[in-house]
Amino acid sequence: MEDDKSNPEPRRKFHPVYLLLLIPYIALLWVPFYNRIEPVLFGIPFFYWFQMLWIVLGVACLYPVYAHEERNK
Amino acid sequence: MSMDPNPVTLTVFLGLFALVTGLGFVASRWRAGDLSQLHEWGLGGRRFGTWVTWFLLGGDLYTAYTFIAVPALVFGAGAPGFFAVPYTILMFPLLFLAFPRLWSVAHAHGYVTAADFVRGRFGSRALSLAVAATGIVATMPYIALQLVGMQVVLAALGANVSWNVPGFGPVDVPLLVAFTVLAFYTYSSGLRAPALIAVVKDLLVYITVFAAIIYIPARLGGYGAIFAAAPQENLLLAPATDTSLGPQFGYATLALGSVLALFLYPHAVTGILSSSSRHVIRRNAMILPAYSLALALIALLGYMAIAAGVRADPAYASGFAAFGNNFAVPALFLKMFPDWFVGLAFAAIAIGALVPAAIMSIACANLFTRNIYKEWIKPGCTPEQEAFVAKIVSIVVKFGALLFVLELQSTYAIQLQLLGGIWMCQTLPAVIIALYTRWFHPRALLAGWAAGMISGTAMVWQLQLRTSTYPLEIFGFTFPTYAALLALILNIAVAAGLTLLLREQDKKDETAPADYTA
Numbered sequence: 086m087e088d089d090k091s092n093p094e095p096r097r098k099f100h101p102v103y104l105l106l107l108i109p110y111i112a113l114l115w116v117p118f119y120n121r122i123e124p125v126l127f128g129i130p131f132f133y134w135f136q137m138l139w140i141v142l143g144v145a146c147l148y149p150v151y152a153h154e155e156r157n158k
Numbered sequence: 159m160s161m162d163p164n165p166v167t168l169t170v171f172l173g174l175f176a177l178v179t180g181l182g183f184v185a186s187r188w189r190a191g192d193l194s195q196l197h198e199w200g201l202g203g204r205r206f207g208t209w210v211t212w213f214l215l216g217g218d219l220y221t222a223y224t225f226i227a228v229p230a231l232v233f234g235a236g237a238p239g240f241f242a243v244p245y246t247i248l249m250f251p252l253l254f255l256a257f258p259r260l261w262s263v264a265h266a267h268g269y270v271t272a273a274d275f276v277r278g279r280f281g282s283r284a285l286s287l288a289v290a291a292t293g294i295v296a297t298m299p300y301i302a303l304q305l306v307g308m309q310v311v312l313a314a315l316g317a318n319v320s321w322n323v324p325g326f327g328p329v330d331v332p333l334l335v336a337f338t339v340l341a342f343y344t345y346s347s348g349l350r351a352p353a354l355i356a357v358v359k360d361l362l363v364y365i366t367v368f369a370a371i372i373y374i375p376a377r378l379g380g381y382g383a384i385f386a387a388a389p390q391e392n393l394l395l396a397p398a399t400d401t402s403l404g405p406q407f408g409y410a411t412l413a414l415g416s417v418l419a420l421f422l423y424p425h426a427v428t429g430i431l432s433s434s435s436r437h438v439i440r441r442n443a444m445i446l447p448a449y450s451l452a453l454a455l456i457a458l459l460g461y462m463a464i465a466a467g468v469r470a471d472p473a474y475a476s477g478f479a480a481f482g483n484n485f486a487v488p489a490l491f492l493k494m495f496p497d498w499f500v501g502l503a504f505a506a507i508a509i510g511a512l513v514p515a516a517i518m519s520i521a522c523a524n525l526f527t528r529n530i531y532k533e534w535i536k537p538g539c540t541p542e543q544e545a546f547v548a549k550i551v552s553i554v555v556k557f558g559a560l561l562f563v564l565e566l567q568s569t570y571a572i573q574l575q576l577l578g579g580i581w582m583c584q585t586l587p588a589v590i591i592a593l594y595t596r597w598f599h600p601r602a603l604l605a606g607w608a609a610g611m612i613s614g615t616a617m618v619w620q621l622q623l624r625t626s627t628y629p630l631e632i633f634g635f636t637f638p639t640y641a642a643l644l645a646l647i648l649n650i651a652v653a654a655g656l657t658l659l660l661r662e663q664d665k666k667d668e669t670a671p672a673d674y675t676a
Contacts (some may be wrong), residue, residue, distance in 0.1 A: 106251040113244040114414060116406040120237075120395050128382030132394055136243045137454045140447050143247045147254055147444050154440070 102153045105146045113139055163316035170501025171315060171508070174362070175336075178355050178509050182343030185350040196545045197270055199348035200524040201432045204265065208441050210353055211433045214517075215442060216449045217356030218429045219420065220246070221300075222307035222511035225363070225456055230483040232460025236392025238405060240457055244413040246450040249420050254443035257421060258436035259593045259674040265436075266673040271521075272427045272589050273529040279592050281666025282600035283533060288607050289585045290529035293424040294522050296578035300423075301518045301559035302571040304511040309333060309563070310481050311504045311511075314488035329564055336512070337560050341553045344516045348549075349432055352516040359513050360449075362506035367452045370459060370503075374494050378465045384458075387465035402636035408627040415640035419583040422590070424521035425514060456487075463490040515556065523551040573623040577615060580626060583642040584610035587653050593674065596667050599657040606653030614645030 112118075119135040126134045189205055191198035206214060224242065231239030260275065269275045273290035277283065312332050319331040343351045375381055385393065398404040420426055433439055468474050468489035477485040491503050527548040532539055539547070562571060588603045617628045618641050628641045 106255065109251065110248055110414075113248060114410045116395065116410050117397070120397070120406055122393065125382075128380055128385060130385060130393055132237060133240065133454075133458070136240065136247075137451070139244070139247050140450045140454065143250060144444050144447050147250060150254070151440060151444060 100153060102150050105149055108146050109139060109143045112142075164497050164500070166497040167501040167504070168315060168317065170498050171317075171505045174358075174502065174505035175508065178358055178512070179339050179343070181354050181358065182340070182347060182351040185343070185354040186347035188350050188354055193346075193348055194542045194545050196524065196527065196541065196548055197268070199545050200520055200527075200548055201270060201428065202349040202353060204432055205434050206353060206432050206438070207434050208438050208445075210357075211429070211438050211442050212445055213356040213360050214353045214432065215426075215429045215446060216360050217352065217510070217513035218425055218517045219446075219514075220449045220453055221304060221514040222507050223300075223303040224453065225507055225510060226307045226310055226484050226487060227303075228453065228457045229460035229463065229487045230485075232457050233463050233486040234460075234483040236388065237395045238409060239460060240454075241409050241413050241416075242457060243450065243454045244410075245416045245420075246453055247447065248413060249417045250443045250447060252417060253421060253430075253446075254440055256590050256593055257430050258439050260427070260589075261430060261433065261436045261439055262676050263593070263669050263673045264431050266676060267669065270431065271424065271525050271528050272422065272585070273525060276588050276592065277529070277533070278668045279596065280588070280600040280603070281668070282604070285588055285600045285604050285607075286529055286533070288604060289588055290525045292581050292585050292607075292611070293422075293525050296582045297424050297518050297522050298555065298559060298562070299571045299574035299578055300425075301515050301522075301555065302562045303575055304515040304518075305333065305337070305559060305563040306484070306571060308336065308508050308511040310477075310484050310488055311507045313480060314477060314485070314492060315504055333563075334560070336508070337515075337556055340512050340516060341556050344519060344552050344556075345549050349428065349517065349520055352513045352520075353432075355509065355516075356513045359506065359509040362502060363452060363510060366503040366506045367455050369495075369499065370462075370491075371455045374459075374462050374466070374490070377494060378462060384461050384465040388461050389464075401634065402629075403638065405638065408638035408640065411638075411640040411643050412627065415583060415642040415646070416579060418586055418590075418646070419579045419642060422582045422585050424525055425518040428517060428521040428524060459487050459490060463487065466490055466493055468493055515559070519552045519555040519559075520548075522555045523548040526551045576623065576626050577618055580614040580618065580642040580645060581611060583646050584614065584649050586646060587650055596665065597657065598653055599660045599662050602653045602656035602660055605656050606649040606651075609652040610645040610649030613648050614641050617641040617644065 113136065119132055121132065122130045124131055186193060189203065191203040193199045197204060228239055228242045260272070263269065264275060267278055269278065271290065272293065273286045276289045277286035309330065312330070317332050321329050321331045323329050375384060378384055395405045395409055398406060421430070430439055463486040468486060469478065471489070471493065474485065474489040474492070477489055488504070491500050495503060527544055531547050532544060536543070584607050587598060587606060591598070618626055621628065626641050627638050628644060630637045630639050630644060
């Protein structure tokens with residue numbers, strides 16, 4: 086999509102750290118990968134603990150982006 | 159229903175409810191501001207820091223109805239109910255990236271609602287009205303659902319005293335009392351009331367959840383035994399076949415579409431704009447997932463309810479008859495927890511209904527006042543008149559929802575809420591995409607919005623309002639897709655196509671690029 090010509094946005098260079106934000110979408114929207122029972126952890130099927138694990142991993146993907154933006158304020 | 163109230167349970171419940179009511183009224187003096195101004199009443203003066211925003215958004219987005227309905231879905235259908243988990247994980251990168259921009263531009267121009275932003279960005283009253291109306295219509299049934307959540311808990315308490323009003327029918331007295339109290343302190347304290355109450359509510363929720371996931375499995379023989387008791391065919395989603403991508407695709411698209419709709423909801427925007435800086439939002443994207451963990455654990459309560467055998471227990475038969483699977487979690491608590499703790503857990507859910515109901519009614523009031531009353535009915539109104547109208551509307555909205563629940567079946571509220579998510583999603587191009595580019599023509603966006611609203615509603619209507627997953631067929635192969643996403647694709651295609659056709663003579667845009675990042 087092109088930018089408004091009369092009103093150019095201040096272009097910031099894209100930093101690869103933002104690619105981290107895509108990882109949770111790939112992991113959780115590719116359902117066939119985790120739609121299985123094994124391996125079971127503490128009696129909980131993979132389908133359930135894998136998605137719960139991504140709550141923490143999702144934050145782990147956000148934090149480097151936050152730290153990057155804080156450095157470049 | 160004929161459940162006898164337990165005195166200990168009822169005392170703990172009423173005690174906590176009284177505490178919260180007191181807080182609601184005291185809140186007007188908390189970080190005091192001039193409550194005759196709309197941004198003070200309706201946005202808490204944009205003064206909430208990281209932790210208050212965490213409690214407020216937590217109480218706002220993870221509603222009481224969610225805490226009842228998600229485990230009920232797991233109880234009844236199994237794996238499909240767990241979609242709430244990927245949904246509430248994937249909303250945070252979006253919150254982190256896009257919404258600090260909305261906060262900044264709203265702060266720079268004094269916007270109180272998303273429709274205010276649309277008005278400023280595109281200079282279009284019609285597009286702004288479309289966004290405001292969508293927000294109000296989608297939020298009303300959501301408020302009604304909070305009442306349904308509360309009704310379930312009150313019935314489980316045995317506190318559902320009914321009062322026959324001549325010419326009207328039976329009225330739930332405790333529900334009426336709770337909502338009248340809520341209406342009064344929302345009127346007097348504005349957004350400060352739910353913000354303060356959310357702190358108590360969330361503490362109660364966390365206590366309940368952590369007690370439940372340790373204490374109940376210990377009594378039921380561990381998680382292995384709980385999952386073994388569930389119908390094994392429900393533990394996973396059905397796989398794809400030769401002619402269909404199957405429920406797995408529906409699961410992914412429902413999660414994604416829900417993510418796109420969530421922060422467009424007026425109550426979410428109100429929560430975001432009430433924070434004191436854009437950094438508060440970015441930090442919250444990292445600490446709000448704590449509630450997702452609570453929600454995931456609550457979803458598992460559905461399986462625990464199966465293992466505890468609540469469905470076959472004659473003590474809860476009347477509850478299931480009245481509320482269906484929504485009674486699963488209250489029944490589980492009644493069966494497993496000591497009386498006093500049941501009171502605490504039920505208070506968590508009932509207060510959990512008050513917080514979002516208050517914020518949603520304030521958000522609707524902000525939209526009506528700013529984008530309908532001031533824009534179309536009385537353009538020259540003073541700031542005091544503006545805030546007064548908003549306070550009155552917040553009461554009207556709440557009693558409208560109450561009437562809805564008392565007079566109509568709760569299935570209507572559920573169906574309308576299903577449609578609400580689809581409708582909300584159709585404002586994405588005018589709001590979220592507009593945070594990045596002014597490329598679209600406002601009339602093209604309006605046409606796209608209309609196309610999305612009509613097609614989305616038609617798809618769900620065709621499915622008899624039972625589900626929002628539309629079996630899209632392409633060359634004989636079926637893609638079961640969340641209707642909101644299909645409607646959004648059509649919406650964007652129409653908006654882009656018409657933008658290429660229409661020539662916009664003088665582009666009205668009162669915002670400057672720097673407004674989005676400051």
